[in-house]
Amino acid sequence: MQSVQSKLKKGQKIVVQKNGDLKVPEHPIIPFIEGDGTGPDIWKAAVRVFDGAVEIAYGGQRSIVWKEVYAGEKANKLCGSWLPDDTVKDIAEYIVAIKGPLTTPVGGGFRSVNVALRQKLDLYACVRPVKYFEGVPSPMKRPQDIDMVVFRENTEDVYAGYEWQVGTKEGAKVIDFLNKKMGCQIREDSGIGIKPMSEFGSKRLIRRAIRYAIDHRRSSVTLVHKGNIMKYTEGAFKEWGYELAKTEFREQVLTEAEVAEKYGGVVPKDKVLVKDRIADAMFQQVLLRPSEYSVLAMPNLNGDYMSDALAAQIGGLGIAPGGNIGDKAAVFEATHGTAPKYANQDKVNPSSLILSGVMMLEHMGWGEASALIEGALSKTIKRKIVTYDFARQMEGATVVKCSDFADEVIGGM
Ligand code: NAP
Numbered sequence: 468m469q470s471v472q473s474k475l476k477k478g479q480k481i482v483v484q485k486n487g488d489l490k491v492p493e494h495p496i497i498p499f500i501e502g503d504g505t506g507p508d509i510w511k512a513a514v515r516v517f518d519g520a521v522e523i524a525y526g527g528q529r530s531i532v533w534k535e536v537y538a539g540e541k542a543n544k545l546c547g548s549w550l551p552d553d554t555v556k557d558i559a560e561y562i563v564a565i566k567g568p569l570t571t572p573v574g575g576g577f578r579s580v581n582v583a584l585r586q587k588l589d590l591y592a593c594v595r596p597v598k599y600f601e602g603v604p605s606p607m608k609r610p611q612d613i614d615m616v617v618f619r620e621n622t623e624d625v626y627a628g629y630e631w632q633v634g635t636k637e638g639a640k641v642i643d644f645l646n647k648k649m650g651c652q653i654r655e656d657s658g659i660g661i662k663p664m665s666e667f668g669s670k671r672l673i674r675r676a677i678r679y680a681i682d683h684r685r686s687s688v689t690l691v692h693k694g695n696i697m698k699y700t701e702g703a704f705k706e707w708g709y710e711l712a713k714t715e716f717r718e719q720v721l722t723e724a725e726v727a728e729k730y731g732g733v734v735p736k737d738k739v740l741v742k743d744r745i746a747d748a749m750f751q752q753v754l755l756r757p758s759e760y761s762v763l764a765m766p767n768l769n770g771d772y773m774s775d776a777l778a779a780q781i782g783g784l785g786i787a788p789g790g791n792i793g794d795k796a797a798v799f800e801a802t803h804g805t806a807p808k809y810a811n812q813d814k815v816n817p818s819s820l821i822l823s824g825v826m827m828l829e830h831m832g833w834g835e836a837s838a839l840i841e842g843a844l845s846k847t848i849k850r851k852i853v854t855y856d857f858a859r860q861m862e863g864a865t866v867v868k869c870s871d872f873a874d875e876v877i878g879g880m
Contacts (some may be wrong), residue, residue: 471535478532481562481831483795489562491831493529498536498557502567504805506539509817510567512873516817516840517824519877524835534561538580539569550580555587564798565827567820568805581800585621590791590798591668592675593619595774596826602848603782604860610781612758616685617777618676619770621791623668624700626767629661664700664766666707673708674715675792676764680739681719685761687740688712688720691749691769704766705743712741746773753777778802785815785856788822790830797830799823813868816854818844821876843879847872 478496481489501510514533521529536554543549549572558564569580584590595617599610607613631638633656641659645651653659673690680688690709694702712720716739723742726734734740744752746769753760753776765773778787784803791798801819809815821844828837848857851864852875858864867875 474532475534478534480560483562487794489831491833494532495563495831496532496534496561497827498534498554498561498564500536500538500554500564500566500569501541502801502805503539503541503570504568504807504810505812505815506567506569506801506805508809508811508813508815508869509801509820512817512869513820513824516821516873516876517828517836520828520836520839520843520880521833523880524833524839529833536564538566538584543572550583550587555584558584558588558796558798562796563827563831564796565820565824566798566800568801568803570805570807582626584798585791586626588791588793588796588798589622590793590796591620591622592672592792593617593621593770593774594679594790594792594826595619595778595787595802596822597774597777597781597787599781600786600845600848602851602861603786604857605780605782607754607780613753613777613781615753615757615760615763615777616676616679617763617765617770617774618672618679619765619774620664620668620672620767622767623664624662624767625660627663631659633658662700662768664704666703669704669707669766670711671794673704673711673764676762677712677716677720677739677741680762681716685739686734687742687760688762688764689749689760690741690743691746691763691765691773692743693746693769694743695745701746701766701769708743708764709741749773750776753780774802782857784819785854786818786822788819788824788826790823790826792830797827799827799830813870814855815869816856817869817873821873839880840876843876846879847875850875 478494479492481491481495484490501507521531536557537545538550538554542551571579597613597615599613631641638659642653645653677688690705692701692705694705719739720741721738778784787802789800789802800823803819806815825837825840851861852867853864854872855866858866
C-alpha cells in the first residue's frame with residue numbers, strides 16, 4: 468500500500484489562471500472533509516465512485532490525489548477546533564475541495580461550521596443544480612420538466628445580518644435612533660434585524676449566473692427577488708442584475724421587454740433571456756410552469772428557501788448536490804445534514820455527495836468522468852436499485868446498502 472505521504476508527493480496543485488479559469492494537472496491534490504454522523508459512510512461510498520469514473524474515463528492517465536482535512540466533530544476531537552486554520556489554508560491552497568455534512572456545534576463558538584467556511588474562503592455563490600432522475604419518487608406530476616440551476620448569494624443578506632433582541636439595551640438604542648433620528652415608527656417591544664445587500668456582492672453572484680447560462684447554453688436567467696416590498700435591498704438586486712446584464716453581456720442577452728418589442732415575443736436561439744420574478748410568485752411558477760425556468764439568481768434568504776423547495780420537487784435533499792464557489796476556491800458538498808441516527812450503519816443514500824462530485828469534476832473540466840457517473844447513477848435508479856429512503860416510496864424496489872449502491876453505480880459505468 469502506498470503511504471499517504473508518497474501519494475501526496477505524486478499530486479500537483481490546481482491553479483487559478485489570470486482569466487479566472489482553472490489549470491488542472493493530471494493528478495490534482497483535492498482536500499476532502501468526510502463529515503460527521505453518516506458523513507464517513509457516504510464518503511467511503513462516493514470516493515470509490517469518483518476514482519472508478521476517473522480511471523475508466525482516462526485509462527489511468529489522470530487520477531485524484533485525496534488529502535484529508537478536518538472540520539466538525541472529528542476536527543474538534545483531533546485538533547481542539549471545529550474548523551482548524553490549516554483546513555481553511557489547505558482548501559485555499561488546493562482551490563477545489565469536497566465535503567460531507569457537518570454537525571452544527573451547540574455553543575461551539577460558531578453559528579455554523581459550513582457558514583464559517585463559506586465566509587472565510589469567500590465562497591459567494593451557492594450553486595444547486597436541480598434535475599430529475601427517472602424513477603426517483605417525487606410529489607410532482609411531471610418532475611421531468613424541472614431542470615434548473617439555482618445561484619444563491621452566499622455571503623450577504625441574512626448571512627451578514629445583525630439582530631438585536633427585544634428588551635436589550637442595544638435593541639432599545641437602535642429603536643431609539645431609528646425613531647428619533649430617522650423618522651421611523653417602530654414599537655418599543657420589537658426585535659430588530661438588519662440585512663445588508665451590496666452592489667458588489669449582488670453583481671458578482673449575478674455575473675456568475677449569467678456566465679454559466681451562456682457557457683452551458685441555458686435559455687434564461689431569472690432574477691428572483693422581493694423587490695416590491697424591500698425596494699432598496701431585494702429591488703436593488705433586480706436593478707443591479709439588469710444593469711450588469713446590459714453592460715457586461717450586451718451581445719449575449721435580451722430582456723423580456725426587448726424580446727416583446729423587437730422579436731415579436733420569441734427569443735432568438737443564440738440569446739439568453741434575462742427576466743425577473745417576485746419571490747412569492749416564483750414559488751408558484753416552479754410548481755406550475757417549471758419548464759419556463761432554467762438558471763435562477765437569488766439573494767441569500769429567498770435562495771435558501773427556493774433551493775430546498777426545488778430539491779423536494781425532484782425527490783428531496785438525498786439526491787440534491789451543491790457547490791459553494793468563489794473566485795479563488797470552491798467546496799462541493801452534500802446538501803443534507805449528518806442524519807446522526809443512521810451513523811455507521813452503511814445505510815443512507817450517498818447520491819447527494821456523489822452528484823456533488825459530478826459538479827466538482829465538471830468544475831475541473833473533467834466532463835468525461837462526470838458524465839460517466841451521472842449516466843450510471845441514473846441507470847441504477849431506473850433499475851430501482853436504491854437505498855431505504857427511496858425504496859420506501861417506490862414499488863418493487865431492491866433496497867441496497869450505501870456501499871452496495873456505490874458498487875452498482877461503478878458497475879454501470
Ligand atoms: P438531516 O441530517 O438532513 O436529517 C434529517 C432526515 O433527512 C434524516 O433523518 C433522514 O430522514 C433524511 N436524510 C438526510 N440525509 C439523508 C441521506 N443521505 N439519505 C437518506 N435520508 C437522509 O437533518 P437534521 O437531523 O436536521 O440535522 C442533523 C445535523 O446536520 C445538525 O447538526 C445540522 O445542523 C446538520 N446539518 C448540516 C448540513 C451541512 O453540513 N451542509 C446541512 C443541514 C444540516 P429519515 O429519518 O426520514 O429517513
